Amino acid sequence: MFPYSSGNYQIPNPNYRFIPQGQYYNPYSEPPQRLTFVLVHGSWADVHFWDGVAAVLRSQGNIVYTPEYAGHGTDSNKKVTHAMITKSVVDYIKQLNLHDFILVGHSFGGTVIQKVSEQVPDRIKRLVFWDAFVLKDGESLADELPPQTRQGFEELRKMSDDDTIMLPFETFRALFVNTATTNDAKLFYASVAPEPAKPLFENLDLKAFYALQIPKSYVYFFQDNVLPQGEGYGWNPHMSTRLGLFRLIVGDGDHFTDTRTRPAYLAQKIYDASRD
DSSP: OOOOOOOOOSSSSSTTTTSSSSOOOOGGGGGGOOEEEEOOOOTOOOOOGGGGHHHHHHHOOOOEEEEEEEESSSSOOOOOOOOHHHHHHHHHHHHTTSSSEEEEEEEEEHHHHHHHHSGGGGGEEEEEEEEEEEOOTTOOOGGGGGGGHHHHHHHHHOOOOOSOOOOOOHHHHHHHSSSSSSHHHHHHHOOOOOEEHHHHHOOOOOOGGGOOOOOOOEEEETTTSSSSBBTSSSSTTTGGGSSSSSSEEEEOOOOTHHHHHHHHHHHHHHHHHHOO
């Protein structure tokens, strides 16, 4: 009914003193900012988690890196620590001599970028947490899980021969891909590998993180069912407000699905959280 086109628009009343004279500046006509991203995945995923989103961001002129970390992808050694995972990402950044980049963490990846940022703070332009854990100093990820979920993880850990946790399909379907079709959920699950358990239960010293002055953003998808909202749990505001001053971007997806079904939508949300 009302077709929209970007550009400059004449001010209806050019004498109105609260509006600049002449042309009205439309921010959406501004050329997109070219950014460099380092995308860090979470648990039960590998670097291919970001394939669709990375492709969209690159098509828009951005530079995108997707480091893999210890115990994931082609690394068959599942006896890793959180420090080993952090070192993988820090080493990647230093080896490629990356600077002025947006460091994005999803889910467990939030705890990784918390620790990475402590080691290379001067290289990071902004931290972006997408439905990601923001742990308090001295906490473990497991401390932020509801008792029933934590107990389930502990039982699955005991059942494994290599100190990993493999999610049953029913759990994955209900919590991680709740908005997906059954077929898409099964496709996602086919790529899920057992997750090293120890890093999820390690208490992290985060005093240095909370002294950093790096700008921060939080992307919150309100259909994400991994954590219950309210009662001392959840992504936003429970996790997000720990960042202090932060930019909030909200979407309507779940924990995993949009990386494959709507990568352009997710890429836009990440971009909105990252631009100046």
